[in-house]
Amino acid sequence: GWSGDASGTTNPLNITMDADKTVTANFSPIQRTLTVNAANGSVTASPNPVNGTYDDGTVVTLTAVPDSGYQFDSWSGDATGNTTQITVTMDGDKTVTASFSVTLGINDEKFKVPFKLYPNPVEDIIHIESKEIVEKIKIYNVLGKEVVSSTMSNESINVSSLSKGLYFMIIETTSGKGVRRFIKK
Missing domain, CATH: 2.60.40.1220 (Immunoglobulin-like)
Structure with a gap:
């Protein structure tokens, strides 16, 4: 918005120069929202916590962390790929989903009961x-x-x-x- 000898948020601003005037333009960064979905695991974000609000253009690193007994599969939504760590540029509101699946190790010690x-x-x-x-x-x-x-x-x-x-x-x-x-x- 404008301050000093002008007010409001109209842009462009028309000023009548009938005297000396001081006008200040006040800018606030555009905010973008990141929403992350993950079942059977979690996602860490750097900077800021997951589902945070970021200044426009911020590059956020997301890391998928599977729960015990699960493995990371892929990203979907506003991010794609199958590596556990990706970056997302916050040039708009973004929604990202991390998909995990059950890890089934046939010889895993956890699965020792014969049948x-x-x-x-x-x-x-x-x-x-x-x-x-x-x-x-x-x-x-x-x-x-x-x-x-x-x-x-x-x-x-x-x-x-x-x-x-x-x-x-x-x-x-x-x-x-x-x-x-x-x-x-």
Whole structure:
């Protein structure tokens, strides 16, 4: 806005020079908002905290940090790529999403409970054989998205609604977890 012998925010400003005048133009930086979305992980931003307001033109470095058991996949929205660290130039309001997926290490110590799945490949019903009581069953696709979840101690699961492809089944028992892969045909 204007101060001194002028007021308001009209631009351009017309002044009648009928005497000596002092006019000051007051500028404030344009503010841009950064919104970051992340499930199963978090994102750090430098400078300022995530979802902060930045002066126009500020270059912000974003770093994806996956939760335990997850891995970083990619950025979407106003940023793209699959490296854990990117920069965003705040030349407008920006929304960025960090995508994470489940890390399934077949030989991972966390997944030590043995069990069998049959038939494999499966068409409709897959059977679970374990020496322990199964408390939870979860099935993930190859992208790490959970597609089936059951808290019943089933010995078989109907997978007829799943698309053809590779899947991972994780079972939970009182002593831990086990993981096996299977093919839906």
